[in-house]
Amino acid sequence: MMQAISSNEIIIIEEGSVTLPKGYKAGGMHCGLKRKRLDLGYVVSEVPATAAGVYTTNLFQAAPLIVTQESIAKEKKIQAIIVNSGNANACTGEQGLQDAFAMQQGFANELGIQEHLVAVTSTGVIGELLQMDKVINGIKQILNKEHENENNFLDAILTTDTCVKHTAVQMKIDGKTVSIGGASKGSGMIHPNMATMLGFVTTDANIEQEDLLEALREVTNQTFNMITVDGDTSTNDMVLVMANGLAENNQLTKEHPEWNTFKQGLSIVCESLAKKIARDGEGATKLVEVQVNGGYSQNAASAVGKAIISSNLVKTAIYGTDPNWGRIVTAIGYSGVPIETNAIKVAIGPFTVFENGLPSNFVEEEVKEYLESENVKLSVELNQGEYSATAWGCDLTYDYVKINASYRT
């Protein structure tokens, strides 16, 4: 797992996660919010960590997000995160806010640290008050050794996910080994602008807070905000980064000679976590990637990618392995971007299917066979400039309908 890393080289450690960087521990348990599965988890740093977060733009921000944002604002540091699943603590009014503060307070007490150093997150059903007796009881026990296990944390944060989602990278900064680890959850109600997904990123890097926040926002715009499962943006989305400095590198700032290496590492982690969410979209059988090149602006390239990946008709066609270039072209046409209809080129995998305003000559069976894969890539060349964007999503299947016609969120 540990290899000699040369300067600027980033090693990907797929099996790693939030406890790979120095000085972090994590755990999880079942406190009673779910029937049997783990539903309460934590990440704790030995020392307070520089912190940055990005939050849903949904106007009905859930109580835990309000608590977390207020807390981080105080000192720009956190030392712990307490998470529950099974209940989003959203649309819960004044009581919900009190409950989120109580979770923060309870966990801060157990750790013997100041309250504002504890971030709170929740995910699950909307509009029901937390069963606080169970939550508080769980918080009192969760630091017990038997619950300490990174896998427990990865499980405890899930809702309709079918699998855990994690990754990690390592690099050298100032000759020191710096790690970035991440975990995420998300499956349904996923869309750019932070749809019910939670992302937790830890690093032992020593890094200046404002630059960390800026990097997080930029990377989020290219990763978490470029995935969609069903077009709905939830009340609870959040990505939190903790940087505890235990790697002892010289403080990273945008001026640091190895800043780009760190930023790329953060990008690799977030992209990986985001794609795993897209792939785990409710009912999905395929991960779909849309690569857009030649946009006249970043927004243009992104908008085209998102229009395609969000189209119910494109998604169902992919599910049916139908080389339906017409729906892809139609989506480009309503993306809101003033493209040149005759300049566009569209490909499904390696096969060009549309060019110069007309469908290309392609062998339907070949393209259909390509679409049988679990990984489908669509490419669009806009021929209007130099900007690129990648968007990820999944196919739209019967199971999506089945899951969502009966799950109470």
Added chain:
Amino acid sequence: MMQAISSNEIIIIEEGSVTLPKGYKAGGMHCGLKRKRLDLGYVVSEVPATAAGVYTTNLFQAAPLIVTQESIAKEKKIQAIIVNSGNANACTGEQGLQDAFAMQQGFANELGIQEHLVAVTSTGVIGELLQMDKVINGIKQILNKEHENENNFLDAILTTDTCVKHTAVQMKIDGKTVSIGGASKGSGMIHPNMATMLGFVTTDANIEQEDLLEALREVTNQTFNMITVDGDTSTNDMVLVMANGLAENNQLTKEHPEWNTFKQGLSIVCESLAKKIARDGEGATKLVEVQVNGGYSQNAASAVGKAIISSNLVKTAIYGTDPNWGRIVTAIGYSGVPIETNAIKVAIGPFTVFENGLPSNFVEEEVKEYLESENVKLSVELNQGEYSATAWGCDLTYDYVKINASYRT
């Protein structure tokens, strides 16, 4: 059917359509584009009619739209419409454009009128050239008496529709009976901004063209542009209005004392046709109406309505008769409109489900039972102003996926 109509009164004639107003005939036949069903249709006026149209905003406008827009621009009149289904003649390049002109020319010849007086529309599969031998052959025969039948026209324009869609109204203008009749088609790929739907409206009103166009645009914004089935906006949408003046009223303009009566009649026809499309959404089992009141602007009210009606999670919940207010609230929260989260009230049918930032006390079984209906109404009070909007759509079902994972559009 014919009743004494008093001033300002509008009579709805559900069984009526495009040939109810004076001086119109319509017909349809099978020319061979589809396997068996009717696929070529027409509407003809005895005399040239003042004309107005609205067209898709999709940048890949199909060939027939280009031909029609150019033609109407010449004299602001048309006398006939020729329609084919089974092939959209979209993304067909130069040849497609020639084919659309050939259809126009062929039908103009049969009628003995100038070419620019013939509008052309197509609907169906994208990216395949029209089988012009069959189309031209059909155009040569279609005026034969055996094909003349309003029902034939209503059938000939359909694609994945499960039923014909038509209505008509009558009113008195200057003591003269004025009729407005309409027909539409549309089922899949439906979304505001004119998704694969065609609307044909005829009237015998004598009306000034620019005011007619303005009325059409306004009414379209409140009707056809407020429906959604799956969020995709197609390449072929169009609504055409013909007004041949044979009712012999004094010319209608915005200054005419009975202008509002006419406009309301046009609105009733377009709303009815639009709702029928929404109800016939691919796989739909329910018509869903979202009524938004108290918006601070027209756009705000519309945006909230459209966000809710377009949400896959709201649509699947309705399919599953799940009183899932949380998803409705979430959709309002990401609509892009700066609403006041604590001021909003949401109701499912007659049951308030959300108010003052919290879920209301409602009996789940009662609301669930309400959702079993084929007609579901959601109401939102924003409490920010005086503007209202209504949006229509349908539920998202297994059949939607089934239809679209295998239909080549």
